[in-house]
Amino acid sequence: MACRIVILGASYGSLLSTKLLMAGHDVTLVCLPDEAELINSAGTIVRITLKGEDEPRLMRSGEQPGRLDARTPVEVDPGEFDLVGLAMQEPQF
DSSP: OOOEEEEEOHHHHHHHHHHHHHTTOEEEEEOOHHHHHHHHHHOOEEEEOOTTOSSOEEEEGGGSSSOEEEEOGGGOOGGGOSEEEEOOOGGGO
């Protein structure tokens, strides 16, 4: 069963969101307006070395079974999600 997950922080959150997308979950990244616009138009790309592999591969959000979108803080209601994650440095929250 897919979960709806929101992650506060698009930089550190990109790695976690990619792994969740790979598992089929739907993820919303909360970030600044320019970042949200870029993520919504181009998606994310994360370099990951998978278990049993020697070389990293590029994992594109648009190629995963889960769905990714990005929003600004004022556009997000945490009550709409099954899980909320924090992926920010301390000065940012």
